[in-house]
Amino acid sequence: MSNGKDLALTHVAVLVADQEKALEFYRDVIGLEVRQDLPFGDVRWLTVGPVSQPSIEFLLEVPDMVPHEAAAAAARARLASGAQGTLIFTTQAVDDTFARLRDAGVEVTQEPITQPYGVRDCGFRDPWGNHLRFSQLPG
Numbered sequence: 001m002s003n004g005k006d007l008a009l010t011h012v013a014v015l016v017a018d019q020e021k022a023l024e025f026y027r028d029v030i031g032l033e034v035r036q037d038l039p040f041g042d043v044r045w046l047t048v049g050p051v052s053q054p055s056i057e058f059l060l061e062v063p064d065m066v067p068h069e070a071a072a073a074a075a076r077a078r079l080a081s082g083a084q085g086t087l088i089f090t091t092q093a094v095d096d097t098f099a100r101l102r103d104a105g106v107e108v109t110q111e112p113i114t115q116p117y118g119v120r121d122c123g124f125r126d127p128w129g130n131h132l133r134f135s136q137l138p139g
Contacts (some may be wrong), residue, residue, distance in 0.1 A: 001097055004041050008055070009056065010055060010056065010057060010060050011047065011056075011057045011058075011059050012056070012057075012058055012059070012087075013058075013059045013061040013087065014026075014059065014060055014061060014077060014087065014126075014130055015056045015061055015062075015063070015075055015079060015084055015085070015128065015130070016061065016062060016086075016126075016127075016130075017058050017060055017062065017079050017127075017128055018062070019043060019044050020105045021127065022046075022060040022126075022127075022128075023037075023046060023048070023059075023060060025087075025126060025127060026048045026058065026060065028046055029101065029103070029106060030132070031061070031106050032044075032048040032049055032051075033048060033049060033050075033051050033060070034047070034048055035047040035048060035049050035057045036057070039043050040065065041064075042064060043062055043064050043065055044107070046059070046060045047059050048060065049116075051090070053084040058087070059105075061075075063075035063076045063079065079128055080131070082125075082129030083129060084126075084128060084129040084130070084131070085130055085131070086130070086131040086132075086133065087130065087132050087133070088132075088133040088134075088135060089129070089133070089134050089135070090134075090135050090136070090137060091133070091134050091135070091136055092137035093136065093138065094112050094120050094121060094122055094134055094135065095112050095120075096138075097122070097126075097134045098111065098112050098122040100136065101124055101134075105125045106126075106132075107124060107125040107126075108122075108123070108124055109123035109125050110122055110123035110133065118137075118138040119135045119136060119137055119138065120135070120136045120138075121133055121134060121135040121136065123127060128136070
């Protein structure tokens, strides 16, 4: 029986409405690499992740991948409301990252600021309402 000390996070689902558009956004705009792109019923098992972290993958999940209809309906409702999850990344140059994403047309939710707890960060929203934060650690 596991005591929890042997657990490791490998995948996080990011709810999107269109996998191809999500791939273009997360790969071409954000800069993540494709990890897996396989048939999965009528959709795809499509994952991306940061080059510097090969052990973590973001599953670009559409409501049709949710196994129960009630949960799939709830996922469609969350997409319609734009209230989704949050992904927080670190970067060595938050101001440069901010300028690159802003110039690429990503919706800005917060320009770069230095937080009272020391990090400098900024915020964006992906096309489905997921919040994206980019933080530069002090030092």
